[in-house]
Amino acid sequence: MTETLENRTAPGKRQRREGFWPTLIARFLKHKLAVLGLVVLILLGLLAIFAPLLAPYTFDGQDASIIGQPQPPSAAHWMGTDQLGRDAFTRVLYGARISLMVGLFSALLATFLGTLVGALSGYYRGWTDTVLMRITDVVLCIPLLPLIILLSGILRPSVALLIAIVGSLSWMGTARLVRSQFLSLREREFVEASRALGGGDNRVMFRHILPNALGPIIVSTTLSVGGTIMLESALSFLGLGVQPPTPTWGNLLNYASQWLTAAPWLAVFPGLMILITVLAVNFLGDGLRDAFDPRN
Amino acid sequence: MSLSYIFKRLLGMIPLLLGVSLILFGVLHLAPGGPLDVYADNPSVTQEALEQMKRAFGLDQPLPVQYFRWVTAFFQGEWGFSIRTAQPVMEEVLSRVPATLMLSGSAFFLALVVALPLGILSATRRYTGVDYFITLMSFLGISMPVFWLALMLQLLFAVQWRLLPSAGMQTIGDGSLLDILRHLALPVFILAFASVAGWSRYMRSSMVEILNQDYIRTARAKGVSARRVTYSHAFRNALIPVVTVVALDSAAILSGAVITETIFAWPGLGRLFIDSMNGRDYPVLMALLMVGSFALVVSNLVADLAYSLIDPRIRYD
Numbered sequence: 001m002t003e004t005l006e007n008r009t010a011p012g013k014r015q016r017r018e019g020f021w022p023t024l025i026a027r028f029l030k031h032k033l034a035v036l037g038l039v040v041l042i043l044l045g046l047l048a049i050f051a052p053l054l055a056p057y058t059f060d061g062q063d064a065s066i067i068g069q070p071q072p073p074s075a076a077h078w079m080g081t082d083q084l085g086r087d088a089f090t091r092v093l094y095g096a097r098i099s100l101m102v103g104l105f106s107a108l109l110a111t112f113l114g115t116l117v118g119a120l121s122g123y124y125r126g127w128t129d130t131v132l133m134r135i136t137d138v139v140l141c142i143p144l145l146p147l148i149i150l151l152s153g154i155l156r157p158s159v160a161l162l163i164a165i166v167g168s169l170s171w172m173g174t175a176r177l178v179r180s181q182f183l184s185l186r187e188r189e190f191v192e193a194s195r196a197l198g199g200g201d202n203r204v205m206f207r208h209i210l211p212n213a214l215g216p217i218i219v220s221t222t223l224s225v226g227g228t229i230m231l232e233s234a235l236s237f238l239g240l241g242v243q244p245p246t247p248t249w250g251n252l253l254n255y256a257s258q259w260l261t262a263a264p265w266l267a268v269f270p271g272l273m274i275l276i277t278v279l280a281v282n283f284l285g286d287g288l289r290d291a292f293d294p295r296n
Numbered sequence: 297m298s299l300s301y302i303f304k305r306l307l308g309m310i311p312l313l314l315g316v317s318l319i320l321f322g323v324l325h326l327a328p329g330g331p332l333d334v335y336a337d338n339p340s341v342t343q344e345a346l347e348q349m350k351r352a353f354g355l356d357q358p359l360p361v362q363y364f365r366w367v368t369a370f371f372q373g374e375w376g377f378s379i380r381t382a383q384p385v386m387e388e389v390l391s392r393v394p395a396t397l398m399l400s401g402s403a404f405f406l407a408l409v410v411a412l413p414l415g416i417l418s419a420t421r422r423y424t425g426v427d428y429f430i431t432l433m434s435f436l437g438i439s440m441p442v443f444w445l446a447l448m449l450q451l452l453f454a455v456q457w458r459l460l461p462s463a464g465m466q467t468i469g470d471g472s473l474l475d476i477l478r479h480l481a482l483p484v485f486i487l488a489f490a491s492v493a494g495w496s497r498y499m500r501s502s503m504v505e506i507l508n509q510d511y512i513r514t515a516r517a518k519g520v521s522a523r524r525v526t527y528s529h530a531f532r533n534a535l536i537p538v539v540t541v542v543a544l545d546s547a548a549i550l551s552g553a554v555i556t557e558t559i560f561a562w563p564g565l566g567r568l569f570i571d572s573m574n575g576r577d578y579p580v581l582m583a584l585l586m587v588g589s590f591a592l593v594v595s596n597l598v599a600d601l602a603y604s605l606i607d608p609r610i611r612y613d
Contacts, residue, residue, distance in 0.1 A: 138315035141596075143551040143588035146569055147323070150581060153573040154327050230441055234555055237443050238570070257447055257559075264451050271444030278439035286435075 027291040034287020037280035044277060048096040057087040059094040060245050070263035080265045082255065091247040092269050098248040100277070102163055102241075103229030109167025110228070111221040114174025115210070121175070122182025123205050133179070136172050144169050148231065152240040162241055166228055174220055181213035215292035222288055226281035233274050249274050302601065309593050316589045317370070321363050324578060366582070375583045380575040385583045388568065395465060396564030399557070400549045402480060403487035407549075408542065411492045415499020419534075420526055422504060430496065437493025442552075446486045446559045453482060463561035483560040490552060491545055498541050503534040536607045543599035547592040 029035060047054060057063075062084050071081045079088035121132040151157075151165050185191065186209060194208045235241030236250025237257075244251055249270040256267035350356045354365060369376070375385035418430040454462030461467065461479050506512065507530055515529050516522075550565075557566030565584060572580040604610040 134315070138312060138319065141312055141316050141589050141592050142319065143547070143585060143592060145551045146554055146585060146588055147320070149554060149569075150573055150585070151323070151327065154324075154576075226439065233441055234443055237441075238555065238558060253444060253447065260447060260451055261455050264455070267444070267447050267451065271441055271447065274441045274444060275436075275439055278441070279435060282435055282439050 024291050028287055031287035031290055033283040034290075037283030037287065040276065040280040041284060044096060044280070045100065047093060048100050051093045051097055055087075055090040055093045057090045059090055059247055060086065061090075062086055070259055070266060072263075073265055079269045080263065082263070082266060083259065088252075088266055088269065091252060092249070092273060095247040095249045095252055095270060096273065098159060098242055098246060099229055099232060099250070099274070102159060102166070102232040102248075103225050103277075106163045106166035106170065106228040106232075107221055107225040109163060110170040110224060111174050111217065112171075113168065114171035115178050115217060117171065117175040118178025118180075119182055119205055119210065122179040123186055123201070123209070125183075129179075132175075136175050139169070140172050145231075145234075149235065149238065149240060152235050156243065157241075159242055159246075162232065162235070166231055170224065170228065170231075173224070174217065177216055177220055178213060181216060182209055185209045185212050219285055219289045219292060222281060223285035226278040226285070229274065229278055229281070305597055305600070309597070312593055313586070313589060314367070317367055317586060318363070320582060320585050320589075321366065322359075324582065325359055325362070370582075370586065376579040378572075378577055378580050380572065380577040380580070385579045388580055389565070389583055389587060392563065392565045392568045395562060396550070396553055396557070396566065399480065399483055399562055399564055400487060400553050402484045403491070404546060404549055406484055407488040407491035407495060410488070411495035412499050412538070414492070414496040415538075416503055416526065416531065416534075418496065418500040419503030419507060420522075430500075434493040434497050437489060438497075440489065440493075442486055442490050443555055443559055445489065446482070446556065449482055449486065450559075463559075465563055483556050483562055486559075487549060487552060487556045491549060494545070495538065495542060498538050499534065502537045503530060506530045506534045536603065539602050539606060540599045543595050543602055546598075547588070547595040550591055551588060 063081065063086075067084060070083050071077060073080045073088075077087050077089065079092060081087055082091075117132050117136065121129045148165060148169055152162065155161060155165070157165060182205075191204060191208060194204050199208065232241055232248065233250035233253070236248045237253045239251070239254050241250055242248045244255070252270040253267060256263070256270065259266055347356075354362060357365070366376075373386070375389070377383065378385055378388050381388065414430055414434075418427045421427050450462045453460040460481050462482075465479050466475050467479075512525060512529060515525050520529070553562075553564060554566035554569055556562065557564045558570050561567070565587070568580065569584050571577075572584065
């Protein structure tokens with residue numbers, strides 16, 4: 001008994017304590033569905049990256065012998081073909097590239113903007129806070145889905161512009177979240193210590209406070225990827241997002257909707273892919289939330 | 297809650313809506329292309345006629361002047377004329393309101409009567425098979441691309457089984473209540489679907505929190521029946537945060553209607569929005585976006601007021 005106590009307090013011997021990250025990973029691994037979600041997303045990511053190698057055909061390659069009438073799934077074409085004789089499986093695979101890219105990058109852009117606004121607002125308070133939060137309030141009062149639909153309709157955006165539109169109109173939630181984190185963290189002792197040591201505003205904000213607010217930010221970014229993937233699909237489904245012949249899950253569904261009666265299989269798979277992806281993202285986000293905030 | 301508080305909040309709506317109008321006007325007018333683009337490609341419209349139209353619509357003025365003119369007119373109820381149909385914008389918009397209200401109103405009530413019992417069931421049977429099933433279902437619901445679900449339902453109910461019409465509001469020459477109800481079924485289900493998953497989760501977590509409170513334990517210890525504890529002690533208190541979420545979401549249902557109305561060819565505000573967008577009908581588009589913002593602002597206000605109305609612990613001054 002005394003021996004162990006002495007051992008523990010013995011100078012020079014480091015206490016065996018679990019670090020922040022190992023604890024976090026252990027907690028995350030307990031959430032089976034979240035792990036499943038992560039595995040599914042990694043697989044989807046790999047499929048998207050290596051689509052040109054994995055796809056049995058090229059994405060706009062046409063099989064001249066079956067042009068004119070969509071073909072149901074078969075051994076040669078697992079998900080069938082469309083009216084132009086293009087392999088649906090190949091197009092779904094390629095669709096993953098754009099859909100995942102738009103979803104991921106617009107969520108990252110939104111997080112960047114939201115973190116910046118929230119950090120400035122919560123750190124400086126005063127009139128900076130007032131101005132930034134009034135702007136946030138105003139943007140929150142705009143019906144965003146119609147506005148994004150409208151902008152895509154007018155601009156007919158490229159993939160990059162689409163990411164910019166979606167990302168620059170979805171930062172408000174993150175901004176409010178980061179602001180509230182900063183408001184409470186800035187009163188803590190370590191912030192005072194950093195300032196006493198001569199840390200400038202930028203250093204205190206981004207080197208000391210921000211890392212402590214990272215948990216909620218990571219969770220909200222993850223969850224918003226689901227939202228942005230859904231948004232891109234909806235836009236492309238309406239014919240306003242990414243334009244054909246570049247396939248995305250959304251515009252594949254747009255095409256399929258015109259062939260619903262004659263070729264229902266074309267509509268099934270792209271939608272299933274969106275569902276699986278967003279479901280995986282939501283499970284992952286839920287697991288991360290539990291891991292970062294064990295009180296829940 | 298005092299009358300002066302409500303009055304203050306109503307006044308607060310004005311700068312908010314002005315800000316919204318400034319952003320919307322700026323975004324729409326700085327984007328390339330303009331309301332007269334439809335005519336620009338038409339060879340029978342001469343350059344002179346185009347210039348004349350520009351002057352007639354005031355489009356030759358600098359942007360701040362255009363904004364000032366538009367915003368003063370708009371807030372006085374002068375919404376101008378549709379470029380596409382030459383009808384007064386307000387008439388165009390108002391004529392579509394009943395169809396959208398019918399659709400989103402029914403969806404709202406359907407979502408409510410499904411979501412609340414599901415949430416209560418989930419909370420009272422916490423960590424049982426029922427709870428896990430409902431939780432899994434709501435995850436599926438949150439992750440569901442509703443436009444795809446709509447396609448699948450059209451495929452099953454309209455194409456395969458021929459039970460329900462796939463689109464429109466009524467059969468031509470019919471229009472009886474039953475006919476409209478049959479047309480309503482699919483779009484209402486789809487529109488409600490998106491809200492049910494979210495609301496039932498809120499109801500569940502709010503209910504779980506309340507059921508862990510001391511006064512619930514006291515009630516149980518006194519021998520109050522489980523049913524009574526759930527419905528008259530816990531439910532009413534658990535409802536408070538849910539009311540806020542539901543009120544805030546009610547405006548979101550309206551914007552979700554844009555997609556649903558497009559898929560089901562429902563002749564409401566959402567369809568008008570898409571049609572006006574394709575026709576570059578800026579006056580109608582601005583009016584619709586402003587109406588949408590107004591609905592959002594009002595739903596925010598209703599959420600706050602409802603909160604203080606049902607929870608006397610909340611006081612605003």
